[in-house]
Amino acid sequence: MIHNGSTSRIEDSESVGTLLSGIMADGQTLIRQQFALLRTEIKESVSRSVQAAVFFAIGILLITTGSVLMGAACAYGLQQLVPDLPFWACWAIVGGLALVGGVVVLLIGKQRFTAIAPFPDKSLDALSENISWIRNQPNSSKVR
Secondary structure, X not given: OOOOHHHHHHHHHHHHHHHHHHHHHHHHHHHHHHHHHHHHHHHHHHHHHHHHXXXXXXXXXXXXXXXXHHHHHHHHHHHHOOOOOHHHHHXXXXXXXXXXXXXXXXXXXXXXXXXOOOOOHHHHHHHHHHHHHHHOOOOHHHOO
16 A cells, blocks of 8 residues: 555644643643632631631630629729728739730731631642643644
């Protein structure tokens, strides 16, 4: 049999087309995986935010309790207005400790919130880079 160059070109063209469609399929798979990673990272970020919010809520509760107790202590103090006020002094100590504890918990919550990145930058950057790369690839229909 006689083989001419045109048969070889058709086979090369088909193999290049197959190769390009394989690359595009791999690119789509990569994009899907990166979206899945992005979703996972956002879920983790939300989870850390909820944990930090719990510290804020506890801190607010303790500050509120401390404020009520300090108010009661001041009321008893004004009522008694005598040199040794052990009863209201106890209320003041308890209220002061609650206030200090609330402030400490709020500071911990604030520290946790500032440590959380709102968006997973690495995943977004990688996804953007891959989408850009896929857009710049020649279509398999342009293959000669």
